[in-house]
Amino acid sequence: MKNILYPIKFTPILKDKIWGGQKLKTLLNKTSDLPNIGESWEISDVEGDTSVVANGALKGQTLKQIQETYKEDLIGLQNYRVFGNKFPLLIKFIDAKQDLSIQLHPNDELAAKRHNSFGKTEMWYVMQADEGSNLIVGFNKKMDAETYISHLENKTLTEILNFDKVKVGDTYFIEVGRVHAIGAGVVVAEIQQTSDITYRVYDWDRVDDEGNERELHNDLAIDAIDFEMEDNFRVSYEKAKNQSNKMVSCPYFTTSYLDVDSTLKKENNHDSFLIYMCVEGEAQITTDSAIETIKKGETILLPAAVKNYEITSENAKLLEVYV
Numbered sequence: 001m002k003n004i005l006y007p008i009k010f011t012p013i014l015k016d017k018i019w020g021g022q023k024l025k026t027l028l029n030k031t032s033d034l035p036n037i038g039e040s041w042e043i044s045d046v047e048g049d050t051s052v053v054a055n056g057a058l059k060g061q062t063l064k065q066i067q068e069t070y071k072e073d074l075i076g077l078q079n080y081r082v083f084g085n086k087f088p089l090l091i092k093f094i095d096a097k098q099d100l101s102i103q104l105h106p107n108d109e110l111a112a113k114r115h116n117s118f119g120k121t122e123m124w125y126v127m128q129a130d131e132g133s134n135l136i137v138g139f140n141k142k143m144d145a146e147t148y149i150s151h152l153e154n155k156t157l158t159e160i161l162n163f164d165k166v167k168v169g170d171t172y173f174i175e176v177g178r179v180h181a182i183g184a185g186v187v188v189a190e191i192q193q194t195s196d197i198t199y200r201v202y203d204w205d206r207v208d209d210e211g212n213e214r215e216l217h218n219d220l221a222i223d224a225i226d227f228e229m230e231d232n233f234r235v236s237y238e239k240a241k242n243q244s245n246k247m248v249s250c251p252y253f254t255t256s257y258l259d260v261d262s263t264l265k266k267e268n269n270h271d272s273f274l275i276y277m278c279v280e281g282e283a284q285i286t287t288d289s290a291i292e293t294i295k296k297g298e299t300i301l302l303p304a305a306v307k308n309y310e311i312t313s314e315n316a317k318l319l320e321v322y323v
Helices: 063-070 077-083 108-115 145-153
Strands: 013-021 037-043 089-096 102-104 122-129 134-139 161-165 171-174 180-182 186-193 199-202 245-249 254-260 263-267 274-280 282-286 291-295 299-302 308-312 316-322
Touching (some): 122 274, 171 245, 274 282, 282 316
Antiparallel strands (some): 013 037, 102 180, 102 199, 254 316, 274 299, 282 308
16 A cells, blocks of 8 residues: 555557657657657556556556556545446547547447447647647537538538637547547647547548558447537636646546646545646655656656645646546
8 A cells, every 4th residue: 555655657658640740759758769659648548558657666567457456545435436447537648740530439328339438528738739720629500410421421521610729728628429630730638538439530531651541430420429519618717826727527537727836735635546747847746755746748646545745836737637
């Protein structure tokens, strides 16, 4: 038990993507020889991509191993009752050098039935955006399946999609069933359910080095799209200094924004682990047994058993996540 009472870092799992770039190296200091780094999986329990501890007494163990060992001390009692030895969140940084495919994710019910998986509710926080860059979220007018299919078949899907120009700090909540894509020139922090189920509906007609188009999933997607959704995906939030400002709260995760320029005494009373993603600057997280520094582009998992801790910084902006 004592072993686990410290802020845990994991070795990032870097993903080469057809649409990826180099900003995860240049802006977030990730180390890789991959030509097109699209994603850095910071904390993952996706099968085949389980995070490995990078610091402290648990170094070298996988997230799966430490969850099996420490159970509710790692993720909280209620979370352990619900999720058992499956970590509930997947935490990423994403660099889109090119537009991502137009896509959506199924809800829990569909994902369980078809893929034996969780659904994929997620959120984005924009860390960097080139001039004029967009996120695609939802439709630009009232939509129904018939109209949607007609545009899909005629290759005019982009005419009915909603393009939002974005800047640093913009935050979006992407519910299951909502059509979306990260546009070229945008770097985001992404918080989502542990799931890698994506239905790709349009990929800009691009091909890989061998001339092949990526697989589309339109048969699966059509009954996973929620055409009745409101345009409530833009998140407004306070930015008061040295306190947790709630951004998104849903059954799958709660995320707050912290702008820290002093020492905060913090107490975890959520019966959950806490995750801190550093989106600007750097900070120190101090517990009874350890001090760990977190810099821009890094992520820390604070086990549920750690109840009291301090965050110290002159200039850090952090996302704070719990379930």
